[in-house]
Amino acid sequence: MDYGAKGDGVTDDTAAINRAISDGNRCGPGSCNSTTTSPALVYFPKGTYIVSDSIVNYYYTQIVGNPNCMPVIKGNSEFKARWVIDGNQYGSDGKLGWGATDVFWTQVRNIIIDTTEVRSSLQVAGIHWTVSQATLLQNMVFRLSQASGTQHQGVFIAEGSGGFISDLSFSGGAQGMAVGNQQFTMRNLTFNSVLTAIDQSWDWGWTYYGLKIINCTVGLNLTAVTEEGEPNVASVVLFDSEFSNTDKAVVTALTTPSKSAGGALILENVSLNNVRVAVEGPSGATLLEGTSGVKKIAAWAQGSRYTPKGKRDVVQGNITPNSRPGSLTTGTDFYQRSMPKYESLPISQFVVARAEGATGDGHTDDTEALQAAILKAAKSGKVLLVNAGYYKVTKTLYVPSGSKIIGEALPVIMSSGSFFNNMQAPKPVVQVGAAGGEMGNVEWSDMFVSTQGAQAGAILIEWNIVSKPGAISGMWNVHVRVGGFAGSQLQVEQCLKTPEVLVTTTVKEECVGAFMSVHVTPFASGLYMENCWIWTADHDVDDANKTQITVYAGRGLLVESVMGGVWLVGSGVEHHVLYEYNLVNTRDVFMGQIQIETAYYQPNPDALLPFPRDSRYQDPEFKQGEDGWGLRVVDSKDILVYGAGMYSFFNNNNVHCSDQGNSTKCQSRIFNIESSEVSVYNLNTVGTRYMITQDGADVASWEDNQAGFVSNVALFRS
Structure with missing residues (x-):
């Protein structure tokens, strides 16, 4: 709002929001390759912010809304762009503003994106998120058109090397998420009345858990294939999730596992309620039956499997689920917890680092001031807010029990x-x-x-x-x-x-x-x-x-x-x-x-x-x-x-040792197990001759498990 945005649900705020993001000679897409010197936190108070064009994100940016009354960014009937928030803008040459594997340290949190007023036939996504490590989408709601023939999408990811996403919900649209990236972990996602909840175009490895897919036609669409007809989705593991009133939970590109290890899929602790087909293969083949009532999939797998002694076979069917220690679970599900927002605390419950004498200028020795601030906050039961900056320390900082510390940008x-x-x-x-x-x-x-x-x-x-x-x-x-x-x-x-x-x-x-x-x-x-x-x-x-x-x-x-x-x-x-x-x-x-x-x-x-x-x-x-x-x-x-x-x-x-199909490889071994009990779902390696070494013996080799650019072992237990 400092840059002219109204958030009144009427005014077109596109230009004002883009001024806020770009202000300060920051690193814009196509104008610089990357930087650590111009981070920004762009804050949205409550309100409805009308946009007619893309909000263009800059490098090293956090877009954060009020978690107590989440702001709405809403496309109007004049909206004609491909994305509402563009996290990595394409240039006129068709190239991304930043290399997809070099977009770090950016976040969007506590935001509602609404495309219900945008023409339903327009292919538009709430956010374009072609990014890499140390990035975050969290606590977001996507309201998409539910009109017949809708082309709307919630999250679109084309490439990169992610990453983590959690606590999103989607209603309406053709796809809640249309995604492709080297790897991602995504948890606590809810899809309601979306035609296809997740449309996966490619990956090396992907972990989904805490999914709730309700009233959808397809839950996960993993049918993408290469020009040679091989699965383009190398591996997915899905667990602690629910499908309700959905025609097909998962659709894959694999009829039966073969020497090609692509298309690996692991399901564990997945609940079905009125789901016609649990897993469907090509040409409508039913690989795992659904149910008209309630059913629990304890564990099911397709892909390559190794015994501890190095014997390889392929599996497509029920497997024994992992035995989960009670210390890791809440009930039957793995424990999970989102980043605390401290949204209910008044300002009086925060200690601010710079107010306590720390400078964060990267030159001053901030050891004593920052240590004092940490101890003061912990002793008083308050949260320490560390302002944006570089805090030089020349001795150990001690963080006592009871500390709550959160950074700004x-x-x-x-x-x-x-x-x-x-x-x-x-x-x-x-x-x-x-x-x-x-x-x-x-x-x-x-x-x-x-x-x-x-x-x-x-x-x-x-x-x-x-x-x-x-x-x-x-x-x-x-x-x-x-x-x-x-x-x-x-x-x-x-x-x-x-x-x-x-x-x-x-x-x-x-x-x-x-x-x-x-x-x-x-x-x-x-x-x-x-x-x-x-x-x-x-x-x-x-x-x-x-x-x-x-x-x-x-x-x-x-x-x-x-x-x-x-x-x-x-x-x-x-x-x-x-x-x-x-x-x-x-x-x-x-x-x-x-x-x-x-x-x-x-x-x-x-x-x-x-x-x-x-x-x-x-x-x-x-x-x-x-x-x-x-x-x-x-x-x-x-x-x-x-x-x-x-x-x-x-x-x-020299990068050529990891070229696809290169038999020399970059190193001999990468994963070592000694006298241990380990269970692995979906191991993917690149540039490594032997994928697993156990007690001195090489168990799996890359050439037996090729899945496109990576090699994959779907299941290994020592």
């Missing part, structure tokens, strides 16, 4: 200095709970933790909180970013990739950016992590050419929780030296569509450099020439993986 806590630069004596940047375990609860949302310059001993987040059922702790949209941003001193100028230089003994010390990204210690338990992207930068986001860099961060996410009770929902860990995920001596861990990329520079140097093995932190052992693990599980039980994308795209920064 993803502020950054940035470690700096010698305190964090001793590889032999690592120190946490943010220590949540006292070392050795602290009983209680912590809620932390919408922030970054990063490093500046050489920080070879920095553990960015150390989690020690012991939480009990009914008071689970959580991190929502809390991201780690090591290097690749302005002010990090880990950019092109310092850490340009050098694939032509053989690295065998030492690396550039100034480019050793972190010891470990996240450590869930043995004492911790009851941790819910949702949409957390743990990223060691592979390129400089603020370089006009997005030039690749080589930054060394030793370890990704280490989970050692002895008691367990850990949920990793829509998480991604990328480009660390020794491993991305490492689960050791733990139990009861849920992983929903984890996304992994190994280091682009390996094996030059290999996983032996620059971090020597440190047994205090459960490091794996490597031989000369080996690459780091994507996922490693050791001496653990009840590890439940509901979708995993494990990618090795580069070998010494």
Whole structure:
């Protein structure tokens, strides 16, 4: 409204809204490749905002409505654009404004999109969301035309590398969601009176749960095929969901599984109420019967299946469902919880970081001021609001039990200095709970933790909180970013990739950016992590050419929780030296569509450099020439993986090793299981010769499980 929008349901607010988003010399589609220097939060008070053209999103933007009285963005009868909110605008040349795999750190929350006044024959979508990691759509309502022949869509996704979406509802329209992307986790979606709830054009791996599909013709349409007639949807896992008064729950492109592993589908704990066909194949073939009454699908699968000893077969039918530990469930469903909004609290219940003396200017040492603000908020039972900015810290920040912390436009806590630069004596940047375990609860949302310059001993987040059922702790949209941003001193100028230089003994010390990204210690338990992207930068986001860099961060996410009770929902860990995920001596861990990329520079140097093995932190052992693990599980039980994308795209920064059908591949092994009980639904790998290694034996190979660009194993249990 500061830019002239009225929200009165009459005035055309298109121009005013676009002025608000673009103000401040920000990064617009087609005008810059990416940036970390101009984030924005665009706030919509209650009201109905009439638009006649697209609202064009800019890079690193949060569009947030009033959660207590959600604003409506409504297309009028003159609306002629393809999208109401355009999250990645196409240019006149037909190219996206930003590369689909490079759109990070953008959100839309607490918004109603209404196209009921737009001509029903016009193909229009509520939002175009062709994005990648650390992005979010949440708490949105899509009201679409229900007129005969409607062409309206709610969410349209064409490509990218997502991502996480939750808490959306759709009514009317031809498709609630028309989506295609490498991978996504989507939960708590409701579709009512939509012709096709979800129309999936392609994917590598996709995880849906908490779906409610009511009064629809088709629930999930997975029938898209390649030019060769193979399934274009490599894999989907769907669980803890309901279909009611719907003709066909799922329609697939696969009649029977074959040597081609595409079209993998896993259903678990799915309820049917008056559904004619549960799963339909090509030409109307019924693969799984529906019911005129009520029916529960315990577990059903189609795709390739492996035994622990490496025997491969194909399955299309009922399977034994996972045994779910009680620590991970509410009733029969997996526990889930959305990011707290604190919408019912008055302003008096917030402590504001800058009002307490922290500057967030990226230069001042904010350690003492930010620590004091954290302790003040926790002691008084208030929420700490950390204003947008960069908060430089030179000592560990301690976050006590009872803390509630939320960021504005993803502020950054940035470690700096010698305190964090001793590889032999690592120190946490943010220590949540006292070392050795602290009983209680912590809620932390919408922030970054990063490093500046050489920080070879920095553990960015150390989690020690012991939480009990009914008071689970959580991190929502809390991201780690090591290097690749302005002010990090880990950019092109310092850490340009050098694939032509053989690295065998030492690396550039100034480019050793972190010891470990996240450590869930043995004492911790009851941790819910949702949409957390743990990223060691592979390129400089603020370089006009997005030039690749080589930054060394030793370890990704280490989970050692002895008691367990850990949920990793829509998480991604990328480009660390020794491993991305490492689960050791733990139990009861849920992983929903984890996304992994190994280091682009390996094996030059290999996983032996620059971090020597440190047994205090459960490091794996490597031989000369080996690459780091994507996922490693050791001496653990009840590890439940509901979708995993494990990618090795580069070998010494050369991408051609991951070309489809390339028999050389980028690395030999990526997923290691040792003396553990693990169940995996829909494992997808890229650029890796052996997909699973168990107790030293290679179980599955890429060539036996090709599913287009990826290789897929639908079901593996150790």
